[in-house]
Amino acid sequence: xxxxxxxxxxxxxxxxxxxxxxxxxxxxxxxxxxxxxxxxxxxxxxxxxxxxxxxxxxxxxxxxxxxxxxxxxxxxxxxxxxxxxxxxxxxxxxxxxxxxxxxxxxxxxxxxxxxxxxxxxx
Numbered sequence: 397x398x399x400x401x402x403x404x405x406x407x408x409x410x411x412x413x414x415x416x417x418x419x420x421x422x423x424x425x426x427x428x429x430x431x432x433x434x435x436x437x438x439x440x441x442x443x444x445x446x447x448x449x450x451x452x453x454x455x456x457x458x459x460x461x462x463x464x465x466x467x468x469x470x471x472x473x474x475x476x477x478x479x480x481x482x483x484x485x486x487x488x489x490x491x492x493x494x495x496x497x498x499x500x501x502x503x504x505x506x507x508x509x510x511x512x513x514x515x516x517x518x
Contacts (some may be wrong), residue, residue: 406493407504421484421491421508428485435466435479435492443474468494468505479507 407414407425417425431454440447448460468481475497481488492507 419493421487421489422493423489423491423508424484424487426484426486429482429491431480431482433466433481435460435481435486436477437465438466438476439474465491465493466507467498469507470494470496470498470503470505474498476506 407420407435409420409427410417419429420427420428433450433512436449436451437446438449439445446462447458448462448465450457450460456467466481468471468477468479470477473496477494477496479494482492483491489508494505494507496505498504
Protein backbone atom coordinates (compact mmCIF):
# COMPACT_ATOMS: atom_id res chain seq x y z
CA UNK A 397 0.00 0.00 0.00
CA UNK A 398 1.11 3.54 -0.73
CA UNK A 399 0.49 6.30 1.79
CA UNK A 400 -1.14 9.41 0.40
CA UNK A 401 -1.09 12.20 2.95
CA UNK A 402 -3.83 14.67 2.14
CA UNK A 403 -3.12 17.01 5.06
CA UNK A 404 -2.14 16.90 8.72
CA UNK A 405 -4.49 14.53 10.49
CA UNK A 406 -6.00 13.05 7.34
CA UNK A 407 -4.29 10.09 5.69
CA UNK A 408 -5.38 7.38 3.27
CA UNK A 409 -3.76 4.15 2.07
CA UNK A 410 -4.46 3.43 -1.56
CA UNK A 411 -5.88 -0.06 -1.82
CA UNK A 412 -5.04 -2.22 -4.81
CA UNK A 413 -8.61 -3.41 -5.32
CA UNK A 414 -11.75 -1.58 -6.38
CA UNK A 415 -9.95 1.78 -6.56
CA UNK A 416 -10.74 2.39 -2.89
CA UNK A 417 -8.62 4.06 -0.21
CA UNK A 418 -8.44 3.18 3.47
CA UNK A 419 -8.97 6.21 5.73
CA UNK A 420 -6.90 6.48 8.90
CA UNK A 421 -8.08 7.96 12.19
CA UNK A 422 -7.26 11.71 12.30
CA UNK A 423 -6.38 11.36 16.01
CA UNK A 424 -4.14 8.28 16.22
CA UNK A 425 -3.42 7.36 12.60
CA UNK A 426 -4.76 3.79 12.77
CA UNK A 427 -6.96 2.39 10.01
CA UNK A 428 -9.84 0.92 12.02
CA UNK A 429 -12.51 3.60 11.81
CA UNK A 430 -16.31 3.59 11.75
CA UNK A 431 -18.58 6.27 10.29
CA UNK A 432 -21.48 6.92 12.67
CA UNK A 433 -23.25 9.96 11.31
CA UNK A 434 -23.58 12.87 8.94
CA UNK A 435 -23.95 16.44 10.15
CA UNK A 436 -25.18 18.95 7.56
CA UNK A 437 -25.41 22.70 7.96
CA UNK A 438 -26.99 24.71 5.20
CA UNK A 439 -28.09 28.30 4.82
CA UNK A 440 -31.35 28.86 2.92
CA UNK A 441 -30.23 32.48 2.37
CA UNK A 442 -26.70 33.86 2.10
CA UNK A 443 -25.43 34.70 5.60
CA UNK A 444 -28.77 33.62 7.08
CA UNK A 445 -29.10 31.21 10.00
CA UNK A 446 -27.97 27.62 9.51
CA UNK A 447 -30.53 24.86 9.16
CA UNK A 448 -28.79 21.95 10.92
CA UNK A 449 -29.57 18.28 10.35
CA UNK A 450 -27.98 15.15 11.83
CA UNK A 451 -28.40 11.67 10.32
CA UNK A 452 -27.26 8.76 12.51
CA UNK A 453 -28.26 5.28 11.45
CA UNK A 454 -31.91 5.47 10.46
CA UNK A 455 -32.62 8.52 12.63
CA UNK A 456 -32.87 12.05 11.22
CA UNK A 457 -32.88 15.06 13.54
CA UNK A 458 -33.75 18.47 12.11
CA UNK A 459 -33.36 21.97 13.57
CA UNK A 460 -30.42 20.83 15.71
CA UNK A 461 -28.81 23.54 17.89
CA UNK A 462 -25.33 24.56 16.72
CA UNK A 463 -23.76 23.36 19.99
CA UNK A 464 -24.64 19.75 19.13
CA UNK A 465 -23.26 19.91 15.59
CA UNK A 466 -19.85 18.69 14.41
CA UNK A 467 -19.15 22.03 12.75
CA UNK A 468 -15.87 22.85 11.03
CA UNK A 469 -13.46 25.16 12.79
CA UNK A 470 -13.61 27.78 10.05
CA UNK A 471 -13.50 31.57 10.48
CA UNK A 472 -16.53 33.36 9.05
CA UNK A 473 -18.33 30.19 8.03
CA UNK A 474 -20.83 31.53 5.49
CA UNK A 475 -21.85 28.60 3.32
CA UNK A 476 -22.89 24.97 3.59
CA UNK A 477 -20.86 22.18 5.16
CA UNK A 478 -21.07 18.40 5.56
CA UNK A 479 -19.26 16.54 8.34
CA UNK A 480 -18.91 12.76 8.51
CA UNK A 481 -18.55 11.70 12.15
CA UNK A 482 -17.04 8.48 13.40
CA UNK A 483 -14.92 6.68 15.94
CA UNK A 484 -11.73 4.64 16.00
CA UNK A 485 -11.40 1.08 17.31
CA UNK A 486 -7.81 1.65 18.41
CA UNK A 487 -7.87 4.97 20.33
CA UNK A 488 -11.65 4.94 20.97
CA UNK A 489 -11.73 8.62 20.04
CA UNK A 490 -14.36 10.36 17.98
CA UNK A 491 -13.52 12.32 14.86
CA UNK A 492 -15.11 14.25 12.05
CA UNK A 493 -14.19 15.00 8.45
CA UNK A 494 -15.76 18.27 7.27
CA UNK A 495 -16.31 19.41 3.70
CA UNK A 496 -16.70 23.19 3.64
CA UNK A 497 -17.87 25.42 0.81
CA UNK A 498 -16.14 28.80 0.78
CA UNK A 499 -16.05 31.32 -2.08
CA UNK A 500 -16.64 28.77 -4.84
CA UNK A 501 -14.16 26.24 -3.45
CA UNK A 502 -14.54 23.11 -1.32
CA UNK A 503 -12.16 22.52 1.58
CA UNK A 504 -11.64 19.39 3.72
CA UNK A 505 -10.88 19.61 7.44
CA UNK A 506 -10.37 16.77 9.95
CA UNK A 507 -11.83 17.38 13.42
CA UNK A 508 -10.94 15.84 16.78
CA UNK A 509 -13.49 14.50 19.24
CA UNK A 510 -14.05 18.00 20.67
CA UNK A 511 -14.97 19.10 17.12
CA UNK A 512 -11.92 21.30 16.79
CA UNK A 513 -9.57 21.25 13.85
CA UNK A 514 -6.70 18.75 13.95
CA UNK A 515 -3.53 20.77 14.50
CA UNK A 516 -0.54 20.49 12.13
CA UNK A 517 2.03 17.88 13.04
CA UNK A 518 -0.52 15.37 14.29
